Amino acid sequence: MIRFLIKGLLRDRSRSLFPVMVVAIGVALTVLLQSWINGVMSDMIRSNANYSTGHIKLTTRAYAANEEQNPNDLALLDAGPLTDRLQKKYPGLHFVSRIRFGGLLDIPDEQGETREQAPVAGLGIDLLSPGSTEADRLNIRKSIIRGRMPEKPGEVLVSEDLARKLAVGPGRAATVLGSTMYGSMAMHNFTIVGTVRFGIAAMDRGAMVADLDDVRRMLDMEDTAAELLGYFDDGQYRDTAAVRIVAEVNAAVDNPTDEFAPVMRALRDQNDLAEYLDLAKNMTRIISGVFVVAMSIVLWNLGLIAGLRRYGEIGVRLAIGEQKGHIYCSMLLESVAVGLLGTLAGIAVGLIPAWYLQEYGVDIGAMMDNSSMMISSVMRAQITVQTFLIGFVPGLLSTVLGTALAGTGIYRRQTSQLFKELEV
Amino acid sequence: MKKQLLIPFALLTCGAFAQTPSGHSILEKVDANMTSETSITTSKMIIHGRRVSRTIESRSWSTGADNAFTEYLAPARERGTKMLKLGDRLWMYSPDTDRTIQLSGHMLRQSVMGSDLSYEDMMDDPRLAQIYAAEIVGTEAVEERPCWVLQLTANEQDVAYQSRKLWVDQERYVPVREELYAKGGKLLKRINLSGFKRIDERWYPMRMVFKDMLKNGKGTEFIVATIEFNAEIPSHILTKAALRR
Structure with a gap:
C-alpha cells in the first residue's frame, strides 16, 4: 500500500514536487528564523550574564538601588568570607567578585604632563589568580587586538577604540583618576599591555579591564566587592534554580531595613530581562504555532486545489467501491510522506544560511554607537538541537492537518451522484 | 485733610526707599566681606557620607577670583595631594603616582x-556683583537676624550656577543661607x-x-580654622612647579 502510494507520488509531480517544495520552504524559513532568534536572544542573555548581571548577583540594597552610578561607597564589605559562605552553601555555583568604576584615563607625555585624557568605564575582575575563569568568561583572550593579557599587577587592557582615540598602544603608561570607596581622590599608574574589542558597543566605546586586586588598592576597597556574581557551573542560566536560590538568600537576611544588607537578584530581576527571558522561553512555541497555522492555511488551500484536480480520480475510486475512509487514509499517508520529505529538505536548506549567520553574523555596530545595552554588536544565529527538531512538528503537522481538512470533502461526495458526475 | 495725610505718607515712603539699598549695592558689600585680593586659609572639611564621616584638612592660597592652590594635610592617604587652579584649568598632583593631571x-x-x-x-572666589544681577525679593529672619532675600541671575552663560538665592544679614552684609540653581531652575x-x-x-x-x-549624603561641613586676608603670597606658590615641591 505504502509502496503504491509512493509510486503514485513520484509519478505525479503535481502531488509530490509542489507540496514538498511548499513544505520545504516553510520549514527552511522556520529553521532560519528559530536559529536567528535563538542566537540573538541567547547572545543578549549571555552578554548580560557575563558582563553585567551574572546568573545571580549579590550587592547591598543601596548599591542595587543606584547601580547605574557604580556607587562603590555602597559596596559589600567582608567579601571574602561572604563568598566562602555562599560557595559552601551553593556548590553548583561559582562566585566571583567584581568592581566597576568610572574615572579619567590620563596619558602622560615625556615630561609626565597630561597629553591626552578621556573618560573610562573600568572593570576590575580576577585576571591574575591561577585558575581564574573570568578572562575566559568575558572572552577577553580571543578579543585581544594588539598586545597581550595582563601577567602581573599594574597591567591593564583598554578597548581598541579608546586606545585609538588616545593614540596609545601596548607598553604605554596611563594614570587613572577616580574616587575611592570613601570619596577621596584615587590616582593610580598602570601600564597598558593590550587592546581589546569586546564586541559590545557600550564597552568598546571606552572600557578598561584591570586586575581586581589593583582596583581594590586604587579605590581603597580591600576585601570589598561592589558585586558578587554567581554563575552555574555549566555556564547555562537556569531560571527556576536561580529564582529559588535568590528567594532563599534574601529570606535569610536578618535586617530587611538595613540599606547595607546584602540583596540577591537573579538575572531575570536585572536590566529588564524578565520579559525578555519569558519571550525567549516561549519563542519556539510561538514560531511553531505561527508556522503551523500559516502552513495549515497554505496546505489546506493546496489540498483543496489538489482535491479539485483529483476530483475525477477520487470519484472513480469511490465508484469502483473503494471506501471513503480508505481514500481519506491514503491521502493522509501521502501527506505524511510529503511532509516528511519536505521537512527534511527544509531543514537541510534552512541550516545553510543559519550556519552562515552563526559563523559570520551581521554586524550592527554602526547602529549601536550610542547604545548602553549589553548586547553584542555582531548579531549571530545559534543552531541547537531544537533547530533540527523544530521543523518536524510544524512541517509534518501542518501538512497532515491541511490534507485532513481538505480531505473531508471526500465524505460529502454522494455515490448516487458519481456516475452522473463522471459522465460529464 | 487729604493733603495733610499724603505728605507724611510720601515722606515715609521716600524714607523707606532711601533706607533699602539696591540689590547690586548689597552684593557689593557682600563681596567686600567675602572676597579679597588674596587669602590664605587653613580649613577642615567634614564629609558626612552614607556609611562613614571623614575629615580632611587642607591649606589654601588664593589670589583674585580664579587662581588658587590647595595642599591636603590630613588624613595620611590624602597628605601631599595638591591642586592648582589657574583660570578655568585645574591640575592635581598625587604623591603616590608622582603625576600631575589636568582637569x-x-x-x-x-x-x-x-x-x-x-x-x-x-577653589573659586566669585565676585557676585560682577557676575549676577540682583533683585531684592523679600525680607526674612534667619536665626533671629533680619535678612534681605536676594534673587541673583547670571549676566553670562558660562557660570556654574545660573541663578542663586541669597539671604543676606541686613546689618553685617554677609550671606547666612544660599541656594544654588541650575539653568533649568533645579536646586543643586x-x-x-x-x-x-x-x-x-x-x-x-x-x-x-x-x-x-x-546626592544622598548628609552634607559637608567646611570649617575655617584660620584665614588671612590680603596676605602676601609668594609668586612661586601659584605655579605648576609648586605641585611637585
Missing part, C-alpha cells in the same frame, strides 16, 4: 574628595553659613554646611 570643562564640577563641594566651589546646592567672626574690617563665616541636593 578641565565639566570635570571641574565634579565632587572634591567625595564632598558636597565641586572643584569650582572649593544649599549652603548654610554660620560662626561669623569679625576679621579686620569684615565679617566672615567660619562654618559653612554644603548640601548637594542631588
Whole structure:
C-alpha cells in the first residue's frame, strides 16, 4: 500500500514536487528564523550574564538601588568570607567578585604632563589568580587586538577604540583618576599591555579591564566587592534554580531595613530581562504555532486545489467501491510522506544560511554607537538541537492537518451522484 | 485733610526707599566681606557620607577670583595631594603616582574628595556683583537676624550656577543661607553659613554646611580654622612647579 502510494507520488509531480517544495520552504524559513532568534536572544542573555548581571548577583540594597552610578561607597564589605559562605552553601555555583568604576584615563607625555585624557568605564575582575575563569568568561583572550593579557599587577587592557582615540598602544603608561570607596581622590599608574574589542558597543566605546586586586588598592576597597556574581557551573542560566536560590538568600537576611544588607537578584530581576527571558522561553512555541497555522492555511488551500484536480480520480475510486475512509487514509499517508520529505529538505536548506549567520553574523555596530545595552554588536544565529527538531512538528503537522481538512470533502461526495458526475 | 495725610505718607515712603539699598549695592558689600585680593586659609572639611564621616584638612592660597592652590594635610592617604587652579584649568598632583593631571570643562564640577563641594566651589572666589544681577525679593529672619532675600541671575552663560538665592544679614552684609540653581531652575546646592567672626574690617563665616541636593549624603561641613586676608603670597606658590615641591 505504502509502496503504491509512493509510486503514485513520484509519478505525479503535481502531488509530490509542489507540496514538498511548499513544505520545504516553510520549514527552511522556520529553521532560519528559530536559529536567528535563538542566537540573538541567547547572545543578549549571555552578554548580560557575563558582563553585567551574572546568573545571580549579590550587592547591598543601596548599591542595587543606584547601580547605574557604580556607587562603590555602597559596596559589600567582608567579601571574602561572604563568598566562602555562599560557595559552601551553593556548590553548583561559582562566585566571583567584581568592581566597576568610572574615572579619567590620563596619558602622560615625556615630561609626565597630561597629553591626552578621556573618560573610562573600568572593570576590575580576577585576571591574575591561577585558575581564574573570568578572562575566559568575558572572552577577553580571543578579543585581544594588539598586545597581550595582563601577567602581573599594574597591567591593564583598554578597548581598541579608546586606545585609538588616545593614540596609545601596548607598553604605554596611563594614570587613572577616580574616587575611592570613601570619596577621596584615587590616582593610580598602570601600564597598558593590550587592546581589546569586546564586541559590545557600550564597552568598546571606552572600557578598561584591570586586575581586581589593583582596583581594590586604587579605590581603597580591600576585601570589598561592589558585586558578587554567581554563575552555574555549566555556564547555562537556569531560571527556576536561580529564582529559588535568590528567594532563599534574601529570606535569610536578618535586617530587611538595613540599606547595607546584602540583596540577591537573579538575572531575570536585572536590566529588564524578565520579559525578555519569558519571550525567549516561549519563542519556539510561538514560531511553531505561527508556522503551523500559516502552513495549515497554505496546505489546506493546496489540498483543496489538489482535491479539485483529483476530483475525477477520487470519484472513480469511490465508484469502483473503494471506501471513503480508505481514500481519506491514503491521502493522509501521502501527506505524511510529503511532509516528511519536505521537512527534511527544509531543514537541510534552512541550516545553510543559519550556519552562515552563526559563523559570520551581521554586524550592527554602526547602529549601536550610542547604545548602553549589553548586547553584542555582531548579531549571530545559534543552531541547537531544537533547530533540527523544530521543523518536524510544524512541517509534518501542518501538512497532515491541511490534507485532513481538505480531505473531508471526500465524505460529502454522494455515490448516487458519481456516475452522473463522471459522465460529464 | 487729604493733603495733610499724603505728605507724611510720601515722606515715609521716600524714607523707606532711601533706607533699602539696591540689590547690586548689597552684593557689593557682600563681596567686600567675602572676597579679597588674596587669602590664605587653613580649613577642615567634614564629609558626612552614607556609611562613614571623614575629615580632611587642607591649606589654601588664593589670589583674585580664579587662581588658587590647595595642599591636603590630613588624613595620611590624602597628605601631599595638591591642586592648582589657574583660570578655568585645574591640575592635581598625587604623591603616590608622582603625576600631575589636568582637569578641565565639566570635570571641574565634579565632587572634591567625595564632598558636597565641586572643584569650582572649593577653589573659586566669585565676585557676585560682577557676575549676577540682583533683585531684592523679600525680607526674612534667619536665626533671629533680619535678612534681605536676594534673587541673583547670571549676566553670562558660562557660570556654574545660573541663578542663586541669597539671604543676606541686613546689618553685617554677609550671606547666612544660599541656594544654588541650575539653568533649568533645579536646586543643586544649599549652603548654610554660620560662626561669623569679625576679621579686620569684615565679617566672615567660619562654618559653612554644603548640601548637594542631588546626592544622598548628609552634607559637608567646611570649617575655617584660620584665614588671612590680603596676605602676601609668594609668586612661586601659584605655579605648576609648586605641585611637585
